[in-house]
Amino acid sequence: MKTLINFFQKGLRKTAVSFSRKITGCFSGVKEWGETDYEALEAALIGADFGVPVSLRISDKIKNEYKLGKIKTEDDLFLVAKKEVADILKHPDNGILQTKAGLKVVLLVGVNGSGKTTTAGKIAHLLKNKNKKVMLAAGDTFRAAAVEQLKLWGERTGVHVVSSKSGADPASVAFDAVNAAKARDCDYLIIDTAGRQHNKKTLMDELSKIVRTVEKIHTGSFERIIVVDGSIGGNALSQVKEFSNICALTGVVCTKLDGSYKGGMVVAIRNEFQLPILFVGLGEGENDLIEFSQELFAEAVFEKIQG
Ligand SMILES: Nc1nc2c(ncn2[C@@H]2O[C@H](COP(=O)(O)OP(=O)(O)OP(=O)(O)O)[C@@H](O)[C@H]2O)c(=O)[nH]1
Ligand SMILES: [Mg+2]
Incomplete structure (x- = not known):
């Protein structure tokens, strides 16, 4: 094993x-x-x-x-x-995995293609394996294919997906999903969102609205996680900064490190922002999202490889 x-x-x-x-x-x-x-x-x-x-x-x-x-x-x-x-x-324990009772809402944000939808599916899988009751919400109503992509993850992981029609207001999807997750006594609701660039004001406003909507109806744990692509290196720092300004991030997931020469970016992010690295994506499969460990990361990134 x-x-x-x-x-x-x-x-x-x-x-x-x-x-x-x-x-x-x-x-x-x-x-x-x-x-x-x-x-x-x-x-x-x-x-x-x-x-x-x-x-x-x-x-x-x-x-x-x-x-x-x-x-x-x-x-x-x-x-x-x-x-x-x-x-x-070094950072405090992974907030997502703490065993406090009550619903935890996890909102995934980030630029286009960073790995949000895949990460939503992988987190759902990881939590299901821990015997948690999980629900997914398709907050990316921008592209029809995005809802389908999340539904596939729902089927794969056996998790219910709350969705609406393409073009619907993502804040209303989030609203419905929080209520549905509460009604079903879920431990976790993971909300996927559309990829967005910080200079697109309407999309950033849309994101603030999602956050405000969740906060209005949910007073428990609410994680706002940025998903960054590990192959872009230092550019991830400006993404973390821009999204922090919009939705007071609580953590970072770094994906696609498996294809990257730039794994050091994880350390650069942690050094510059007071945000924990929660998970790293090390492949495309459902088991390829790994709970972050500073010791194992350091051990692996400085593994001495001959030749
Ligand atoms: N190798 C590798 N590929 C990944 C990883 N995470 C995501 N991907 C791939 O990256 C591509 C984009 O992933 P998505 O999850 O669709 O990204 P997204 O952020 O939801 O994209 P948008 O919704 O368009 O903004 C897909 O082909 C994924 O399979 C990872 O950790 N490793
Ligand atoms: Mg997506």
Whole structure:
């Protein structure tokens, strides 16, 4: 059976290989580590989209530990990097998975194609496996195919999907869905929404309306999660910022890390925003959404890969 670390290692392999290759030979242990080596390290970190502040923090830490004689080999270097990254990523428990009684509403937002609908389906699957009573809501009424896509996930996971006709007001879908989820005593309602860009004011207003509507009729737990595409690297930071302005985000899901060389972006996001990383998407299947772990992430992203 695959253990969780295998999932992280497989999903982050591209990032890990790319990083390892870039610094191979710089820190051999037989020569004195110098400025050009640290520059190569910083470039490799920035290349993996850890962002400048995190890259400099890791590199400075390694430089200091080396000067103090605390680290001597490339393996030591990887250990220090892992610890530093796990420290940055540390956050309170995953709010979605806390076992408070009562309905939890989870709203998924983000730009077009980031993986919201797939993530809604995967979260439903994950929660069903934990014996939770789950409902999905098709808040993307913009495209007819979006409702169908979510309904497929509903069939696949055995979860009821609340939907309306194409072009309906998504806030009214959310309203109906919250009431339906309460009536059926659900533990979770997961609301999918249409992809939107921050500069499209009407779509952003529509999103605020969904949030206000849910808040009016639901006083319990309400998670507003941004889904970002892990292959876009640093651009995700501006997406998190723009959506924060609209709907006071409570967490982040980072998808498609399996196809990305830019896994460091997860750390850059966590470093810049006070938001927990809740799940990572490491593939397209229903089991490929993994509950985030800072230790396993750090272990996998800095797995030393030869050749
Ligand atoms: N490899 C991989 N593919 C993913 C992952 N998550 C989503 N995808 C794929 O990304 C594509 C877009 O996913 P959707 O879930 O439709 O994205 P969306 O945000 O709902 O898109 P819009 O509704 O158009 O804004 C699909 O082909 C998914 O299968 C992931 O973690 N890994
Ligand atoms: Mg969608």
